[in-house]
Amino acid sequence: MPEGHVVHAQARSLLRTFGGHVVAVDSPQGRFAKGAKAVSGHVLVRTQAYGKHLFIGFDNERWIHVHLGLYGKWVIAKGPAPAVRGEIRLRIVSDTHHAELRGPSVCELLDAAGMQTAIDRIGPDPIRRDADPERAWNRLQRSRQPVGALLMDQSAFAGVGNIYRAEVLFRHEVSPFRPANTVDRETFDAMWSDLVVLMRDGVRRRRIDTVRDAHLPEVMGREPRVDRHGGEVYVYRRAGQPCLVCSSEVAIESMQGRNLYWCPSCQST
DNA sequence: GCGGAATGAACAT
DNA sequence: TGTTCCTTCCGCA
Numbered sequence: 001m002p003e004g005h006v007v008h009a010q011a012r013s014l015l016r017t018f019g020g021h022v023v024a025v026d027s028p029q030g031r032f033a034k035g036a037k038a039v040s041g042h043v044l045v046r047t048q049a050y051g052k053h054l055f056i057g058f059d060n061e062r063w064i065h066v067h068l069g070l071y072g073k074w075v076i077a078k079g080p081a082p083a084v085r086g087e088i089r090l091r092i093v094s095d096t097h098h099a100e101l102r103g104p105s106v107c108e109l110l111d112a113a114g115m116q117t118a119i120d121r122i123g124p125d126p127i128r129r130d131a132d133p134e135r136a137w138n139r140l141q142r143s144r145q146p147v148g149a150l151l152m153d154q155s156a157f158a159g160v161g162n163i164y165r166a167e168v169l170f171r172h173e174v175s176p177f178r179p180a181n182t183v184d185r186e187t188f189d190a191m192w193s194d195l196v197v198l199m200r201d202g203v204r205r206r207r208i209d210t211v212r213d214a215h216l217p218e219v220m221g222r223e224p225r226v227d228r229h230g231g232e233v234y235v236y237r238r239a240g241q242p243c244l245v246c247s248s249e250v251a252i253e254s255m256q257g258r259n260l261y262w263c264p265s266c267q268s269t
Numbered sequence: 270g271c272g273g274a275a276t277g278a279a280c281a282t
Numbered sequence: 283t284g285t286t287c288c289t290t291c292c293g294c295a
Binding site for chain 1: 284287290
């Protein structure tokens with residue numbers, strides 16, 4: 001159930017754990033049996049994260065492409081793999097460690113060309129050093145969609161999910177309903193730079209903290225309010241509670257099937 | 270123990 | 283706009 005920062009952290013973790021090692025790969029659940037067989041016994045040589053997409057590369061030029069969706073989960077641990085419990089789509093085992101993947105929305109085998117095709121569909125990712133923010137700016141300028149919807153579009157802002165969307169809009173006092181093409185360059189630049197900082201920080205901490213650095217003096221010194229997702233936030237999942245800055249009630253509304261949280265007072269335009 | 274919701278996105282209608 | 287994928291966790295009996 002991750003946004004992009006978790007996927008990047010997992011990519012690093014998988015590389016640190018299995019990189020350079022021959023691994024046994026299987027699919028106890030059976031749904032990825034063919035793909036697993038194609039890479040099992042090979043060396044896991046690299047991993048890549050683009051937005052919420054994870055790619056695991058092997059020494060036979062094959063990649064496993066994983067997208068966790070809403071439910072997917074990795075468990076990476078030391079020691080031999082335990083007896084199979086539940087539905088394990090993909091399992092990676094080395095002499096010293098094992099990893100189990102459950103519930104992903106995507107787990108497929110790709111060759112180099114297939115991987116490139118997949119990457120081409122993904123927009124710039126603020127966590128990646130090679131991200132080109134101009135691509136995001138171009139999308140923003142050309143879209144009349146609400147900016148709150150465009151921020152969730154993975155071909156425009158890769159890796160941004162419901163929490164980062166809500167929080168970055170709050171931090172820049174932008175209404176989620178403002179048409180994307182009315183956001184000026186200065187505001188976009190500020191939001192992009194902020195996403196770079198917040199999301200990279202998320203990779204390190206493995207959680208989303210947007211209040212931690214107290215970007216607004218009004219919130220300094222307040223009691224931390226840690227959401228059960230494991231981070232400290234301004235508006236995400238705080239509907240009905242007072243805004244940490246102005247004390248108005250945080251609002252909630254469904255936007256394109258997802259719960260959107262914002263402060264109608266701080267983010268009036 | 271049960272129901273609902275959840276950091277997502279493709280697909281049908 | 284609604285359904286589906288399919289897992290985990292939480293709040294509430």
